[in-house]
Amino acid sequence: MEIERLNQVIRGTVEVKRKQRVDIIVDNADIVSALHSLKLFGFNQLTLVTAVDWIEEQQFEVVYVLYSNAQKVVAIVKARIPRENPEIETIEDLYPNANKYEVELTEMFGIKVRGNPDSGKPFLLENWHDLPPMRKDFDSIKYATEHYEARHRKENND
Amino acid sequence: MDKEIEQGYNEILESLRKRSLWILHYCTGCGAIELPPTMTSRYDMGRFGIVPFVTPRQSDILIVTGYVNIKTLRRIITSYEQMLDPKYVIGFGSCSINGGIYWDSHSVIKKLDSYMPVDLYIAGCMPRPEAIIHSFKHLMELIDTGKADGYRRYKENYDFYRKNQRKVLGKWR
Amino acid sequence: MTKEYELNIGPNHPGIPGNFSLHLELEGDTIVKANGDSGYLHRAFGKLMEHRLYLQNVALIPRICVIEPDINEAVYAMAIEELMGVKIPERAKYIRTIILEAARVNAYLFGLGIFAAATLGLYTLMQWAVGDRDYMIDLFASLTGARIYHMFIWPGGVRRDLPPKFEEDILDWVKFIKDKLPDYDAVFFKNSMFLHRTKGLATITKEEALSMGVTGPNLKATGVAQDVRKDEPYAAYPYLDFEIPTMTEGDAWARTIIRRLELELSLNLIEQAVKKMPKGPVWTKMPNPFKWYVPRGDAYARVESSGGEYGFYFVSDGGAKPYRVYVRGASMPHMYPLAEKLLIGQKLSDAPQILGSLNICPPEIDR
Ligand code: SF4
Numbered sequence: 001m002e003i004e005r006l007n008q009v010i011r012g013t014v015e016v017k018r019k020q021r022v023d024i025i026v027d028n029a030d031i032v033s034a035l036h037s038l039k040l041f042g043f044n045q046l047t048l049v050t051a052v053d054w055i056e057e058q059q060f061e062v063v064y065v066l067y068s069n070a071q072k073v074v075a076i077v078k079a080r081i082p083r084e085n086p087e088i089e090t091i092e093d094l095y096p097n098a099n100k101y102e103v104e105l106t107e108m109f110g111i112k113v114r115g116n117p118d119s120g121k122p123f124l125l126e127n128w129h130d131l132p133p134m135r136k137d138f139d140s141i142k143y144a145t146e147h148y149e150a151r152h153r154k155e156n157n158d
Numbered sequence: 159m160d161k162e163i164e165q166g167y168n169e170i171l172e173s174l175r176k177r178s179l180w181i182l183h184y185c186t187g188c189g190a191i192e193l194p195p196t197m198t199s200r201y202d203m204g205r206f207g208i209v210p211f212v213t214p215r216q217s218d219i220l221i222v223t224g225y226v227n228i229k230t231l232r233r234i235i236t237s238y239e240q241m242l243d244p245k246y247v248i249g250f251g252s253c254s255i256n257g258g259i260y261w262d263s264h265s266v267i268k269k270l271d272s273y274m275p276v277d278l279y280i281a282g283c284m285p286r287p288e289a290i291i292h293s294f295k296h297l298m299e300l301i302d303t304g305k306a307d308g309y310r311r312y313k314e315n316y317d318f319y320r321k322n323q324r325k326v327l328g329k330w331r
Numbered sequence: 332m333t334k335e336y337e338l339n340i341g342p343n344h345p346g347i348p349g350n351f352s353l354h355l356e357l358e359g360d361t362i363v364k365a366n367g368d369s370g371y372l373h374r375a376f377g378k379l380m381e382h383r384l385y386l387q388n389v390a391l392i393p394r395i396c397v398i399e400p401d402i403n404e405a406v407y408a409m410a411i412e413e414l415m416g417v418k419i420p421e422r423a424k425y426i427r428t429i430i431l432e433a434a435r436v437n438a439y440l441f442g443l444g445i446f447a448a449a450t451l452g453l454y455t456l457m458q459w460a461v462g463d464r465d466y467m468i469d470l471f472a473s474l475t476g477a478r479i480y481h482m483f484i485w486p487g488g489v490r491r492d493l494p495p496k497f498e499e500d501i502l503d504w505v506k507f508i509k510d511k512l513p514d515y516d517a518v519f520f521k522n523s524m525f526l527h528r529t530k531g532l533a534t535i536t537k538e539e540a541l542s543m544g545v546t547g548p549n550l551k552a553t554g555v556a557q558d559v560r561k562d563e564p565y566a567a568y569p570y571l572d573f574e575i576p577t578m579t580e581g582d583a584w585a586r587t588i589i590r591r592l593e594l595e596l597s598l599n600l601i602e603q604a605v606k607k608m609p610k611g612p613v614w615t616k617m618p619n620p621f622k623w624y625v626p627r628g629d630a631y632a633r634v635e636s637s638g639g640e641y642g643f644y645f646v647s648d649g650g651a652k653p654y655r656v657y658v659r660g661a662s663m664p665h666m667y668p669l670a671e672k673l674l675i676g677q678k679l680s681d682a683p684q685i686l687g688s689l690n691i692c693p694p695e696i697d698r
Pocket residue numbers: 187188189223224225250251252253254258259282283284285394
């Protein structure tokens with residue numbers, strides 16, 4: 001079970017970045033199968049799931065960080081998905097703690113998670129009617145200035 | 159004659175009130191970390207008759223410890239309305255004054271006194287226990303002189319507060 | 332004849348450790364379903380950091396988690412150092428270790444104090460532990476003037492050398508806490524009320540814990556010696572000699588005792604680090620801090636916080652501001668799904684003990 005052998009089990013690019021870090025870039029369609037093989041390979045803990053909004057390329061990059069307890073290696077699995085109607089498959093049955101990370105993904109980026117019953121339910125936000133707030137095209141400064149009253153500074157200090 | 163008696167009665171009441179202030183135990187933001195040191199052996203605010211208490215019904219002070227998320231704001235307002243008169247609000251830290259370091263966050267309000275009447279602000283990020291104790295003593299003075307009248311202002315300007323609350327919380331009650 | 336009903340506890344409730352709430356479905360006083368409700372402390376750090384220069388972020392990030400702010404500074408610095416390829420001086424590594432371990436002791440003292448007081452009604456420990464923690468805070472205040480948010484660790488090392496006499500003072504404090512530990516044991520860890528209310532409560536097995544991504548004391552209590560300080564040593568941990576404490580019971584009692592053992596370990600680590608600390612520079616000089624440009628790329632930096640693994644997934648596009656930062660708090664898997672699962676089948680009156688023993692820190696979930 002060596003990290004070098006990862007290449008043979010996963011369809012995608014495997015790059016050993018440094019000691020204890022592996023970068024794995026997979027295709028959009030291969031996410032679940034890649035994570036499945038990684039889990040069999042020994043990556044038994046899911047550390048986080050998040051996304052990066054590459055707005056210039058009109059893509060979201062979904063990022064899964066996994067940890068192998070036995071080999072003490074962190075694997076960072078990345079997949080690009082289109083920014084229009086983004087959808088991914090759930091990995092909840094592989095890693096039970098993925099559920100809320102995926103819910104957060106839907107809430108903060110608007111990425112739909114197929115197969116996750118909670119996807120789309122509010123988690124951190126309440127009564128949110130604007131764009132998903134972590135997207136790059138959501139301007140939080142503008143939103144804050146428009147919605148929340150600010151205290152105006154006095155011109156002179158008396 | 160009657161008026162004088164009432165006035166004297168009120169004065170006695172106020173001076174008794176300021177000696178037993180109970181804080182509603184609600185940690186709304188990061189400033190809450192400085193409350194336990196203030197309560198416990200080192201600074202010991204029990205000396206001034208100030209103790210934390212768990213239910214809104216029996217508490218006198220609502221300390222808004224720092225930033226107020228809109229989700230928390232709704233709960234704070236409910237808690238505040240559940241408290242019985244006379245009640246006082248202390249805004250704690252620069253976040254409650256003007257948004258502080260979270261001025262550009264999409265989920266944190268910037269000016270607490272638009273949504274509920276604040277009797278006293280403590281500046282700082284975060285205020286030290288000495289500042290907290292000082293502010294309590296100042297609050298006692300305000301109560302003594304009848305200047306801590308936030309709960310009256312809330313009733314008088316109810317429409318104003320409710321309008322502002324609706325603006326951020328949406329249609330709500 | 333029992334009937335199901337629903338109950339909301341929190342966010343304003345002394346048995347709830349912090350600002351979050353629980354939606355419970357009960358049958359009699361047995362919990363049949365538990366749903367956490369977070370977001371009361373959401374400030375969107377990822378978004379805020381995108382608006383600020385790298386230097387400005389140094390002031391922002393300690394505010395993510397207030398119980399133990401220094402870990403945020405450390406991971407932030409580590410992520411940037413990894414991307415920029417900066418090596419930090421030896422002395423800075425030791426100073427970081429001392430600060431991080433002292434912060435960990437503070438977090439445990441505070442956490443255990445609140446746990447004892449708010450959930451078990453043993454107020455003595457809170458009075459002592461929180462009071463003793465304050466002496467360390469005085470020492471922290473001598474670093475940069477701030478009691479809680481020190482902003483002392485930054486990319487390239489630490490901001491300045493330790494103040495004079497800091498090393499002796501911290502050793503004094505370590506000795507003071509060590510002398511106090513038997514007292515803590517007497518009032519809390521050997522208190523029969525604590526034992527009766529936590530032994531055998533909410534047991535997790537090793538396999539469950541691993542599959543749910545549980546880390547830190549909660550995982551060590553099930554017998555897995557997983558700790559970032561050992562597995563991927565950062566700062567000066569490779570030079571120090573220590574063993575990770577583990578227990579095998581996996582119940583609320585074991586989780587609390589582990590925190591007690593960790594506290595002792597941290598005190599030992601501080602002693603070791605202070606004794607081994609070399610002299611020398613404390614900051615690798617980096618060009619004008621207002622114009623830090625971090626090369627394009629991504630990094631995942633992680634440290635061991637008092638709750639478990641704490642990390643930043645950090646993406647830079649080569650500009651003057653971070654492109655994307657995701658904060659991985661240790662409490663996220665501890666609450667969802669672990670606490671939600673553990674609460675099922677328990678009595679309502681045990682819920683605060685379970686939550687308290689998991690050491691959940693809501694700002695890590697909400698960010
Ligand atoms: S003023 Fe500072 S300490 Fe207080 S809530 Fe805001 S950031 Fe936190």
